[in-house]
Amino acid sequence: MNIEEFQKVLFAQGREAGFTEMEIYYANGRSTSVSVLKGEIDAYNIVESGGLSFRGLIGGKMGYSSTERLDYESIDYLLDEAGSNAEVLENEEPEELFAGSGHYHSVDTYLASLIKTPPGQLIEAALAMERIALNADHRIDMVRRSAASVSESEVLIVNTKGLNCHRKHSSASASIYVLAKESKDAKETVTGGWFDFSLRSFDDIDLEGVALTGVREAVSKLGASTVPSDNYPIIFRNDAATSLLSSFASVFSAESVDKGFSRLKGKLGEQVAGSNISIIDDPLMENVPSSKAFDAEGSATARHELIKDGRLLTFLHNRKTARKAGVQSTANAAKGGYKGMVEVSHHNLYIAPGTTSLSEIIRETERGILIVELQGLHAGTNATSGSFSLAAIGYLIEHGEIVRPVNQITVSGNFFELLNGIERIGYDSRFIGSCTSPTLKVSSLSVSGA
Template sequence: MNIAEFQEALLRKGREAGFTDMEIYYSSGKSLSVSVVKGEIDAYKIVESGGLSFRGLIGGKMGYASTEALDETSIPFLLTEAAGNAELLELNEDEELFGGSERYHEVDSYSAEIIQTPPEKLIEAAFAMERIALNADLRIEMVRRSAAAVSESEVSIINTKGLNCHRRSSSATASIYVLAKESPEAAETVTGGWFDYSLSSFYDIDVEAVALTGVQEAVSKLGATTVPSDNYPVIFRNDAATSLLSSFASVFSAESVDKGFSLLKGRLGEVIGGSNVTIIDDPLMPGAPSAKAFDAEGSATGRHELVKEGRLLTFLHNRATARKAGAANTSNASKGGYKGKIGVSYHNLYIAPGTQSLEEMIAGTDKGLLIVELQGLHAGTNATSGSFSLAAIGYWIEAGAIVRPVNQITVSGNFFELLNSIETVGSDPRFIGSCTSPSLKAVSLTVSGA
């Protein structure tokens, strides 16, 4: 049975079984990925996943059930399971079904062409990237992984209150990860990698550029040394800045605020960052890989400025947190798969770009550091307090130019203080996920080295 047939049969038989209000949440995904190592196919995977969750009101109580199978035998199981656990649960206000928003924006994030990419083209691309990387620089010791993949996903939310939302999305990716040494006899090894993606066609990806960039990311780290411990101006390149922002993005969740896990509690309307800092969640941005027209509750999404020119304007809400806070729902309900519980999360969160390029930011730095990689983000960050202490890799800047690579350093600070000490916001955001930052230059951060 397809999802439309299953939904129709389930709701019909649910009414016959005594359910009044009912809702279906369906999600599925399909992917094909290939990776090569040392001239041979290392992995070839076809993955299909998905399932459906059902909730329904019976006897004044809400029951829940889920299944991976969309067939006739699953329908009586879902209804029996939901009716059985409904007897054990008390209905609360957060479980009321939502009838849908008045208007939904058009979001184009699906290309049927992507999943139809011939497997041999993915294999060819993976081998090509490995070959290009090995031939690009004699210092490349090996390509640890060269991979190409295509995927698509689907979500439907349908209920008896009139909600009927459906979306499909797709993406293609190519990536490489290499190991470099100055010479075959050298003891020091460094790693680096790169990837790119397309939302329309695998053939849009420049696999040669992916391979060559991955090589450059690795060999540019050779010969790295530490720096004396001190306070320095620090530029976080866009990828490192993105890693840092994503580690602290939960502080803007109304759920985290309500539970006391964010120092932003009670600070709506206050200035929390510099006037050059604007933070936006925009799930309607064309070309963003996480774009979507509705959230996990079926509410229509929209663009929201969380922080505007340093001032905190709103938190991210789902229907329950908005009702509890007496605030407007920002339609940021999230769900970790069809079995997951409703929570709060960003869709396409980013710091609005400035006007300076990374090159201009470097040229304007007398002495300082460019950080391109942050390590230990899970253990080295505390979203509640805002503190971070992270191993970092980057480059030493002197007289407006990169002088040498740097490693064996730790950069420390506080995210909330950082928002107030950003001297320059770069013009180079790279939207590759659901959280993005351009390069950021901090006036001064503590760096531990030699």
């Protein structure tokens, strides 16, 4: 039974069972992925997963249920389970189903042919990247993983009040992860990797570029050593800056603010960052992985400036947090899968890019450290206070040039203070996930080394 037929039968039988309002949230995904090792297929997986959650109002109370199967037996189960737990569940506040927004933007994120990419093409791509990496530099000791994949996903939210939202998403990706040594007998080993994607065709991915970038990321770290502990100007390359922003993205959630988990509480309208900083959540951007026309509650998404020229304009809201705050929802409801509770999260959060290249920022730095990798992000950050203390890998800069790689250092600071100390912003934003930052140069941060 397909999802459209299942929904119609479910609602018809639900009305007969006494449900006055009903809603389904359906999510499904499938992918084909392959990875190779030493010229042989290491893993080949075809995965399909998903399911459906149901909620319905019966006897004035809301009940919930979920299933992974779309068949007649599941319909009976969903209605029985929701009816039973509606009698015993105590809801904090009355729930209302949403009838939908007046207008939805068109977001093109799906191409049916992408999932049909031949498995043989994925295998050959992974093998080709491995060959390119091994031949690119004699210091590449091993390609630990060379992988290619295609995937697609689908979300459908329908209720009896008129909401009917449907989206599909497809993507292709290629990645490599390598190990490098200065010589075969050397004890020091370093790792590096790279990744790229396409939302249109696997052929659009530059496989040679992925492999060679992965190689450069690894071999450039050879011979790294620490630096004296001190305060240094710090350049967070776009990927490291993205990792840092992602670790603190929750501070913009109205849910976190309401619970006291964000230092931004009570600061709407105030200057919370440098005047050169704007932070935006834009789910309507073209050709980025996290674009979507509606959120997990079926609200139409839109572009929102959270911080503009350093001033805090809004938090991210779902319908519940918006009602509590007496504002309009920003359509940032999110669910961790079809069974998940509705929460608040960003869609495509990014720091607005500047006008300077990474190479220019390096040339302007008399002495400093370029950080390309941050480690321990889960344990080393505190979103409530904004403090962070993270192991880092990067490069020492002297007289405007990179002089050598650096490791065994820890960079420490505070995210909220950092937003007020950014001197330069690059234009090298790389939108590969739901959170993005260009390169950022910070005037001074504490570095613990030798």
